[in-house]
Amino acid sequence: MDDDSHRPGLDQRRIIDAALQFIDEHGVQSLTMRRLGATLGVEAMALYRYVPSREALLDGVVEAVIEDLYGDPEVLLEARDGWQDYLQRLSHGVRRIALTHPAVFPLVATRPPAAPWIRPPLRSLRWVDSFLTVLHDAGFRDDDAVAAYRAYTSFLLGHLLLEVSQRGVPVTSEDEPEGAAADDPAGEVDLSTYTHLGRLKPLLEQDESAAEFEEALESLVERLDLLRRHGARFGR
Amino acid sequence: MDDDSHRPGLDQRRIIDAALQFIDEHGVQSLTMRRLGATLGVEAMALYRYVPSREALLDGVVEAVIEDLYGDPEVLLEARDGWQDYLQRLSHGVRRIALTHPAVFPLVATRPPAAPWIRPPLRSLRWVDSFLTVLHDAGFRDDDAVAAYRAYTSFLLGHLLLEVSQRGVPVTSEDEPEGAAADDPAGEVDLSTYTHLGRLKPLLEQDESAAEFEEALESLVERLDLLRRHGARFGR
């Protein structure tokens, strides 16, 4: 259909965007330089003029996805209504990204960061600085702000990775006609040998991700507020 | 040295153990069927009699690592001293696994689970049932126990994935002589354009993982205790 939206000539940006779209549709595993080239109407070898390697391309995709946060009007305006509001908006912005690109989020979570303290899922100096600035201005001491940053990234990563994984990344292994593996056979295990699993299965299968995200975020913010007001409880 | 501890003939268990050791030493990326075969003194093709595919082998490695928890004397005896004590021991058991096999833990975190509700990092019906049983016996209502299970897995996954990532999985890309990439060049970014990063960098570089893990675990247990005593705050 839109096979000729690809004409305007190659470009690192266009390649990364195409890779992102390809991963959204077919998963990371299916992304090969040859297939991506075909998507752009070009041989694989042409990509290497703009991208040093497949690994670097994946890093570029992760970076582009996080970069999208800057364009999110819900997240902008850093501390519009206090640091709690900022954390809420930032969290929901990252969550929107995770849900929009579920196949990419595991990469956001696990690609080795540029420095050990640039923690996923924020992954960028600009967001880390933004986070620390807001907390600083809200009266957090330096060490408390850093502790809050660590606690916050852990919370966000754990919740979103599990939400995305629970939603089931389409592991469309190319040969499957896009729906063959819909009902996973592993769900059919015999639960009668377990104490409570049989009874709890219906509850376990419910998707309460959104509510749980809100609740965990609320709880984290409360915990950070304690930190702000009283300092680290186990400080040394 | 111990090149001839490999004689006793192939075996699915031996292959998975060898794969685990290989990943611990060289990373997941480096694991190929041919190299793993060489490790076992055999051609790659011989492995396919015991393992259906490389993907299945990785699943087997993840399962084996989680299975190790059953052999951990610190974790056994489920509710020896109450559910809080159980959660503490289980958490530390999983953390020991993560730190022992840092290159495997991202797989534990991101491999698609058998069913959506068998959440990483527990990943096994037996552990899920164990968890729910202990909470049930401690007086948690069914829906609260499930909510606790979800909150707990999120916490554990987020913290351990970031701890392992921060510790820097050796991305020994085979050609690098096992130490060339020790000091990552990306740490040398210019921070002067940021508001607080320059000042906070020393704090950000400190590794407080252990203390933060304890504190976050403590906080989670407190939150779960509220759940147990008063039920879900936002129940519907």
Added chain:
DNA sequence: ACCTGAACACCGTTCAAGT
């Protein structure tokens, strides 16, 4: 019964050659 050799259909990546 268990392993191997050879082969197939792919990879990522390099580079001289084309336009």
Added chain:
DNA sequence: ACCTGAACACCGTTCAAGT
């Protein structure tokens, strides 16, 4: 300046053939 063809050194996986 930008892309391609051909090639290299690998992959995962299959299967007939060896022992």
